[in-house]
Structure formats: structure tokens, C-alpha cells
Amino acid sequence: MSPAMQGALVLVVTLIVLLSGTPVAFGLGMLSIVFIVIFQGFDALHVVGETFFAGLNDFTLVSIPMFVMMGAAIGSSPAGKDLYEALDRWLYRLPGGLAISNLGACAIFAALTGSSPACCAAIGKMGIPEMRRRGYPDDVATGSICAGGTLGILIPPSITFILYGIATETSIGRLFLAGVLPGLLLTALFMLWTLFIIWKRGFRSHAADFRYTWKQKFQSIPKIAPFIAIIVGVMYALYGGLATPSEAAGVGAALCVLMALIIYRMWKPKDWWAILRDTTRESVMILMIIAAAVLFGYMLTSLYLTQTLAQAIAEANVNRWVLMGMINLFLLVCGFFIPPAAIILMTSPILFPIITAAGFDPVWFGVIMTINMEIGLIHPPVGLNIYIVNSIAPDVPVTRVMWGTIPYVICMFLAIVILCIFPEIATWLPNHMMGAKH
């Protein structure tokens, strides 16, 4: 069988197995074993155990559970509520200030936790009922939270970037820096749209004579400031070359847990277990997919499927922007069905040689890929954030939430277009801070 036929067979069977509802990690693992046996025989199986273990035996991967623990410590505490209140007190005078403060809270919480669902759930739990209580339309209240939640995987530190960095051997520090300006751009686009729609519908967040005192405004800061200081410290250690991502994340995780204990008095074993349980569940799930994806990647490479595909695309002489459009479409479709971690780990090894051969910057592409994953998180019909928001506000019909997300999906498409026209938005900061080449 030619590599092209083998590739088509692998693609079809992979899609069938994944759509069957088999856990992604075990489905990928089984497919790898089956295809290795079919195309290389039983003798080739002796490398499977070694490859599976080696997939995880990497100190860089240590950063994943550490960053997850940072997020879990903050997510399990009432920090989200305090952050939300703090921003509301400072931004309440703006028209649509509550929606804007929600988006701002999402952007900051995203930086703190690195997780989109956690961000969506934490800010949404306070934000959605409050916006609805103050008369905001349901579609704006739910749509803005869905969209704000997605910022979790773009604004550093982001697990998505760590996975992309590991899968493509791209500097994680560079990727983190590359996510900053696009993250702010996307936040600004979300805010602009929200301001526009709120202005068009004539809403104010508070009564015109309502005022927070300066004391009330400053009261809200001390609880949040230490967490933000830790994140800034972690970033400084990373970019200052003081520590590796794993070391910085490890110290950051310990400090975040310590702050949660001190500030929110989370002394009870139940609170400790909540942090450890969430960390274990998410880390094990991601790391298991990584081990399986490494095995899957090994199978693809040893059958020369990756190389054949990259060569075929290079020989087709397709215009690079048409190619980028096709890749975006492919990622978008994947994003409708498959979780971001799995897509990145499965597709990066295949796409990486193609995009570098076409002359695209891999760091810039990491950002584009992440925005595609963000779209998948809120795009109807299967965006994860839609269903998280639906569980927070079950009386809002899912279709209404979906309609609310559509303008934000358009904002994300716009961000991709802007980044294609001005790639410097992603590449300037890493090049400026870490030198021009990788």
C-alpha cells in the first residue's frame, strides 16, 4: 500500500474511533498499536512500551501539572469573585461597564489560571446572574462570558502553548510572549463589540446616580494583588532567563496554594483535596493524551506518512496564504469536535514541517492555531464554553447562548486576519525581548 493510501486509511479510521466516544488518549493509543502491527508486524511492538514511557519522560512536561495547580488553587478559591468585584467597582461608570469588567476579569483570570473552562465557570458564576439581574440581554450576558473564557488559552501562561512548544520544539517562553499582544487585541475586540451592542441597545450598568467610594474601590484590591504579583513574578523568572518553565511554574504553584491558604483560609483537608483533585484530574488527562500522541506521532513518522504529506503539499506549489487558509479551515473543523490539547498534539507534528516549509514563523503559527482552538471552544454547536455557560444559566436556551457567541466568533476571525496582515503583533514582543531568532 502506498503511503498516500496508508495516510487516507489512518485518517478515516482515526476519525471513526474518535467520534465513537472512546477517550482520546486510549483511542489514539489503540490506533497506533493496530497500525504498527498492520504495517510493520508484531516485532515492531517491542518499542511501544518504551515510546509510551519516553513520551512523558521529559522535564519540560513537569510545567503542565504545575501550571494546572496554579490555576486550580486560584479556581478553587473565591479569587474569581473578588477579581470580578474589583473590576466592577473600577469600571462601573462605563456604558456596559459590567460586561466590560467581566471581559477584563476573564482576561486577568485567564492569565492566572491558563484554563478556558475554569475561567468561563469562575467569572460566569458571578457575572452572568449579575448582568441578567441588571437587565442585560441574555445573549450579551452569556456570549461575552463564553468569549472571555476562551482568552484562558491565549494569554500566558497557557497550557496550549506549552503543548504546542513541546510538540514542535518551539521555545515556550517565546510562545508565551507571542500570546500577550494578540490576547490584548482579542480582549479589545471583544470589548469594542460589547460596548457597541450595549450602546446600541441603550443600557447602563448602574443607575446614573450610583457611586462607589474610593474606599470601596481600593478595598477590593489587596486580595487579588498577591495572585497577580505571583503571575508577574513567574513571567519575570521565565523571560529573565532565571528559571525554566517547570521551575517557575513549580514555585508559582506552591506560592498560589500558599496564598489561597493565607488569604482565603483554605485550611480544611476538603479544600486541599479540591485543589489536588482538580490538578490530578486535568494533569493526568492531558499527560495521558501526550503519551498517546507521542505514540501516534511515532507511528505516523515510522510509516513515512508525515513526511509524505509534507512533501506532497510542498510539491503542489499552492500559494502559501491559500495553504494557510486551508490549514485554518482544517483546524476549525477539528476544533468543533476534538479538545484543543488533542488537536495540538495530533496535528502539530504534521503541520509543523508544512508551515515552516511555506515560510511561516512557527511562533506566529502557534498563536494562530490557539485562536482557532478558541473558536472551537465557543463555536456552535459543540463549543465547550457554551455548555459551561448553559450549566450556569440553565434557563437561558442554548440557542440564545449560541447566537450570543456568534459576534465574538467573528471577532476571532477578524483577529486571525489582522494577525495574518500584521504578524508582528505576535512576533514583535518575543523578538524584542528574547532576540530575533529561536
Next chain:
Amino acid sequence: MESFARAVRLLSQICGFVAAALIACGVVVVCEMVFVRFVLDENTIWQTDFVTYSLVAATFIGSPYVLLTRGHVNVDVLPHYLRARARFVLAIVATLVAMAFSFTMLVLAANYWHEAWAQRWLSNTMWRVRLWIPYASMPIGLGILSLQYVVDFLSLISGREAPFGIEKERPA
């Protein structure tokens, strides 16, 4: 059958505690490593290996717990849109695929561990770890994962558990 299922679930729960403890240990050791390297300005020997192997072990040993709590992500679009009967068949197929993986991987991992043990492999790092120790987490974790899958499969076919945990019938 019920007592077997209870025993396996307890085992998976214990695996969750062990995995959480390993991750917590990892965080503490990373902090210690940073302290030794940056504050005491001394070299570190065992810490990098210890943290890496702890987290690898946490992944394998924590896997049955994550399965028990339905934490392994899957693409559940199709199950949500299928009728009860088709969803049941699909759940059996999905469980069998995953079970086949965990059993096959258990055999391969056990072989790999046995090689490391019989041939006294050592890591090529400064710590010179006996590799059968970290490798043991793979067959242990996958073994308990396989047992948890057997319990899940039996619960599914005996109707004790809804396919994919979806209780409701979709309206036509």
C-alpha cells in the same frame, strides 16, 4: 460481582490519592531544587529525575481514578445525538476499544518493566536510578486501569450505568 466492582472502585480511588500525593511531592521538590540551585548556589543531582518520574508515575497511577471520575476527555457529539439503543452499542464499542488498549499496553509495559528489572538498567543521568522502579508505575497503573474498564464494561452491559453517563433520551 458487586463486591468486585466495589473493590476495584476503592483501588481506583486510592490511585487518585497516590497520584495527587506524587504531584504534590513534585511541587515540593521543584521548590527545593530552585532553593538549592538559586539560593544555596549548589548543584542538584536527584531532583530533576525525581520530579519527572513522580509525574510520569502520577499519570499512569492516576489514570484509573480519572476514568472512575469520567475525566478522560472524549468526543461525545455522536453519543449525544443518538437514540438510546444506538448509544448503548456505541458505548460498548468505545469501552471495548479502550479496554483493548489498556490490556495490550499492560502486556507491553510489563514486558518493558521486566527487561529493565532483569537487565538491571540504570538511568543515564547523574542519579543513576534503577529504571525498573519508575517503570513499575506503568504496569501498575495500566493494570488497575484495565480492572476499572472491566468494571465499567460489566456495569454498562448489566444496565447499572448509562452509556456515556447520558441518562436522558433525546427528544425525536
